[in-house]
Amino acid sequence: MRAARLIKMVLLLQSRPAMTAAELARELEVSERTVTRDAQALSEAGVPVYAERGRAGGYRLVGGYRTRLTGLARGEAEALFLSGVPGALREMGLEDTASAARLKVSAALLPSLRDASRTAAQRFHLDAPNWFREPETPELLPAVADAVWDDRRVAARYRRGEEDVVRELEPYGLVLKAGVWYLCARVAQETGDGPFRVYRIDRFTAVGAGEGNFERDEDFDLPAFWAERAEQFARSILRAEVVVRLSADGVRRLPYAVDAPAAREALEAAGAPDAEGWVTVTLPVESEEVAHEQLRGLGPEVEVLAPVALRGRFARDAGRLAGLYGG
Secondary structure, three states: OHHHHHHHHHHHHHHOOOEOHHHHHHHHOOOHHHHHHHHHHHHHOOOOEEEEOOOOOEEEEOOOOOOOOOOOOHHHHHHHOOOOOHHHHHHHOOHHHHHHHHHHHHHHOOHHHOOHHHHHHOOOOOOOOOOOOOOOOOOOHHHHHHHHHHOEEEEEEEEEOOEEEEEEEEEEEEEEEOOEEEEEEEEHHHOOOOOEEEEEHHHEEEEEEEEEEOOOOOOOOHHHHHHHHHHHHHHHOOOEEEEEEEOHHHHHHHHHHOOHHHHHHHHHOOOOOOOOOOEEEEEEEOOHHHHHHHHHHHHHHEEEEEOHHHHHHHHHHHHHHHHHHOO
């Protein structure tokens, strides 16, 4: 533990002209007294750490000292590619690994380039979760992430409806979608020609070691698989249809009111506008209830033609609105 901290301290000092004891204590998550002891230990080990007193003082490396501890380990290099998603790194238990990798890269750069990480962080930031949603980290995510990195089988228990199901899985990849973590995996007994499946990590109730490692299918493309599966899922839940008329403004706003793929499909198949400039479309929807909630947002820019029951709902809504605002 202390050895890793001493290495990190050297890398921090190598990547910056100087740092105060308070700054080092904050970065290393220790007290300033511990920083003083660590600096003394480095000096005794031959690392030329120099302390300057006074308001502008601090710790620095003397004589252009360069450590040779800048080679990236495989795990650090992999984590570095995820460093633009700090929340995801933290949830997978890779925050310290990525921090060490960034320090090594920073220490290896020319002095004129050492502010690159700071300038990039000030210009680009990814905030994955949805609005108005408090993100929750699944308790078993780090264990699953470790298995994904190591191509190691896991024995997983997960909730499916009202029951728990146990499967031995070959975990291929993790996806963070709108703040929710998913695992793309194969059931171990179906290796070779078995389908890849998707599991929500927050539905796992237990994750243990499986029977060793598995041989990864090199043809598996995680981004392509997820894009195809996401499109299939979005289309699969649209099991009903409604027929509506839309004004020009309704046509423009439809993709923001309903599922975008459904709106695109409906508008692409629509005919020419009628004499009043309205367009009639057949819209795939999840259910009449969902369609009622979604289409209400279009207000007077949509008229429901079918089914009759849904048209009746909107007629009742219109009657209530007229009662409220008729005076």
